Amino acid sequence: MELENLAIRKLEERGVKIEDIAEITLFLQEKYIENLSIDDCISYVKDVITKRESINAILTAIAIDEVAEKRLIDNEICNIILEDSGLYGIDEILALSIVNVHGSIALTNFGYADKIKPGIVKVLDNIGKQKQQCHTFLDDIVCAIAASAASRIAHYGIEKSK
Amino acid sequence: MELENLAIRKLEERGVKIEDIAEITLFLQEKYIENLSIDDCISYVKDVITKRESINAILTAIAIDEVAEKRLIDNEICNIILEDSGLYGIDEILALSIVNVHGSIALTNFGYADKIKPGIVKVLDNIGKQKQQCHTFLDDIVCAIAASAASRIAHYGIEKSK
Amino acid sequence: MELENLAIRKLEERGVKIEDIAEITLFLQEKYIENLSIDDCISYVKDVITKRESINAILTAIAIDEVAEKRLIDNEICNIILEDSGLYGIDEILALSIVNVHGSIALTNFGYADKIKPGIVKVLDNIGKQKQQCHTFLDDIVCAIAASAASRIAHYGIEKSK
Amino acid sequence: MELENLAIRKLEERGVKIEDIAEITLFLQEKYIENLSIDDCISYVKDVITKRESINAILTAIAIDEVAEKRLIDNEICNIILEDSGLYGIDEILALSIVNVHGSIALTNFGYADKIKPGIVKVLDNIGKQKQQCHTFLDDIVCAIAASAASRIAHYGIEKSK
Numbered sequence: 001m002e003l004e005n006l007a008i009r010k011l012e013e014r015g016v017k018i019e020d021i022a023e024i025t026l027f028l029q030e031k032y033i034e035n036l037s038i039d040d041c042i043s044y045v046k047d048v049i050t051k052r053e054s055i056n057a058i059l060t061a062i063a064i065d066e067v068a069e070k071r072l073i074d075n076e077i078c079n080i081i082l083e084d085s086g087l088y089g090i091d092e093i094l095a096l097s098i099v100n101v102h103g104s105i106a107l108t109n110f111g112y113a114d115k116i117k118p119g120i121v122k123v124l125d126n127i128g129k130q131k132q133q134c135h136t137f138l139d140d141i142v143c144a145i146a147a148s149a150a151s152r153i154a155h156y157g158i159e160k161s162k
Numbered sequence: 163m164e165l166e167n168l169a170i171r172k173l174e175e176r177g178v179k180i181e182d183i184a185e186i187t188l189f190l191q192e193k194y195i196e197n198l199s200i201d202d203c204i205s206y207v208k209d210v211i212t213k214r215e216s217i218n219a220i221l222t223a224i225a226i227d228e229v230a231e232k233r234l235i236d237n238e239i240c241n242i243i244l245e246d247s248g249l250y251g252i253d254e255i256l257a258l259s260i261v262n263v264h265g266s267i268a269l270t271n272f273g274y275a276d277k278i279k280p281g282i283v284k285v286l287d288n289i290g291k292q293k294q295q296c297h298t299f300l301d302d303i304v305c306a307i308a309a310s311a312a313s314r315i316a317h318y319g320i321e322k323s324k
Numbered sequence: 325m326e327l328e329n330l331a332i333r334k335l336e337e338r339g340v341k342i343e344d345i346a347e348i349t350l351f352l353q354e355k356y357i358e359n360l361s362i363d364d365c366i367s368y369v370k371d372v373i374t375k376r377e378s379i380n381a382i383l384t385a386i387a388i389d390e391v392a393e394k395r396l397i398d399n400e401i402c403n404i405i406l407e408d409s410g411l412y413g414i415d416e417i418l419a420l421s422i423v424n425v426h427g428s429i430a431l432t433n434f435g436y437a438d439k440i441k442p443g444i445v446k447v448l449d450n451i452g453k454q455k456q457q458c459h460t461f462l463d464d465i466v467c468a469i470a471a472s473a474a475s476r477i478a479h480y481g482i483e484k485s486k
Numbered sequence: 487m488e489l490e491n492l493a494i495r496k497l498e499e500r501g502v503k504i505e506d507i508a509e510i511t512l513f514l515q516e517k518y519i520e521n522l523s524i525d526d527c528i529s530y531v532k533d534v535i536t537k538r539e540s541i542n543a544i545l546t547a548i549a550i551d552e553v554a555e556k557r558l559i560d561n562e563i564c565n566i567i568l569e570d571s572g573l574y575g576i577d578e579i580l581a582l583s584i585v586n587v588h589g590s591i592a593l594t595n596f597g598y599a600d601k602i603k604p605g606i607v608k609v610l611d612n613i614g615k616q617k618q619q620c621h622t623f624l625d626d627i628v629c630a631i632a633a634s635a636a637s638r639i640a641h642y643g644i645e646k647s648k
Contacts, residue, residue: 032572053251053427056242056250063226074225076221077222078225081222086640087640089215089218090218090256090259092590092593093259093590094252097427097428100425101425103377104579105573109601111595112601112602114598115597194410214641248478263586265413265583265586266417266583269416269435270434273431273434273438274436277433316410316411327562330562334560377575380576381579384550388549388550391558396558397549397553398496401545401546401549402549404542404545405546414542414546414580418579420579420582421576421579
């Protein structure tokens, strides 16, 4: 599907590969599933990204990050988004559009990943803090996709991808 | 607080007055509370808008509507936002940042208002459909504020504002 | 699957047939989908009930209603549940376990159905008010299943069931 | 308020003191707030418990745990609740009634606490696993209250309690 490929391409343009997200999923789920491989996780991450909710969330999140980065919106909200304060909260809410459709395991894993910032999430966070690029919305989207893939693995096991 | 006044001013710039939102709150709650007046509702709507979650949601929602309207974002997501399909769903999710902090009564009233589109919500929806302006996110924000004010009235009654 | 059949049987024991829920789905969705039939809706309602989240929510909701009805829990919380006040709110939250996994269209339809109480929802509500049985949790579960089926129809159309 | 005291008493009966919850809040928030004390955290935990949503959630959660423990509900759902599988999910959903009204910071902290099970949460989890008592719902409620108190501290700072 065309929009799905666009979503994957936009993620890559912004510095996030499918493998980066799959590594977080592996980190979240390997203690529960024996022999879980990075390839299993890549397969499940792709399943999550196929969903319309994910595509819409990815494209919207990146659009907001980009207009904030280019300062195409009013100064006050632009500064709030660029600052990425914990008190802003709209970035986590937008990510819920992906998390919610994947159930409670996705929700707790999302909160966990959002707090500990594994792998690419920390990279995005650091780039954002250096004011080079704005990843206020994207880092939460990455956590949401990784956590949702972890939930799918918990629900369906690893047989499916084999 | 300065940001609160900015939020109110942006709402007005986009065609929404506090009174317009308060009328929806009155419509939602007058069958449960005797002698509920439009002034009571205005007071509760202002209480909702004072909250940080509301200010952030209002300013972000309007920023997205504006960049879509001016076509400052990628074509594909721009067209999706302008079309405001029921399948998009990110607009309702963003509004949840206001609704969630006001509890279950806010949630059911939000769903109800979003479906029947009372007063200014219908006006915004029609303007959006004529492609004059984009109100894809704003109409859900208006429903969210009105529903949250209705929830506060259900919880605290009308004495407070008198 | 055995648990799914148990969930359907418990719904029937408490006075709710699949057809009753499908009628609400038809009511919610017929204005958007041409030629939507009650049989289409029954098929989608069954799809929703197949999900683990739905089975767990149905069985838990009915268990709480039953222990409240038989007064097997502490007096204070028992009375709060039997009263089914709008300010209680836990019944709507439990129903979200079904609604959330079906996206934004399920959410707004849930709020709408919860407010207008179509068909069997009103019947359950009235029985509850006469203190014959407790349906504090069940009526929200019925709204949640009907709204989630409506969301599936909006997403996948009616071809699937034909 | 009487119901608030009942909620605190029921928590204690089930093995959870206010101080136990406050210690989790301190653990969650001390890296962000200088000089945050356990007394500050106790004060904020009490604020959270005062809310109607919290009281209703606490009393309902404990009621379900107790009827499962005493096997007063149907065998199938009783076994599912006693097992406390990650796939059950209704316990996390019920806890959201507290978390949601405290915003995004509460949500991510809830997911984090639910995964790492600090302090009393691990104690409850272990007792539950030994089938001595059922704490399937209570451990999530404890995470929810602690995370919500952490969110209040992030929003309002520690001045308030001094």
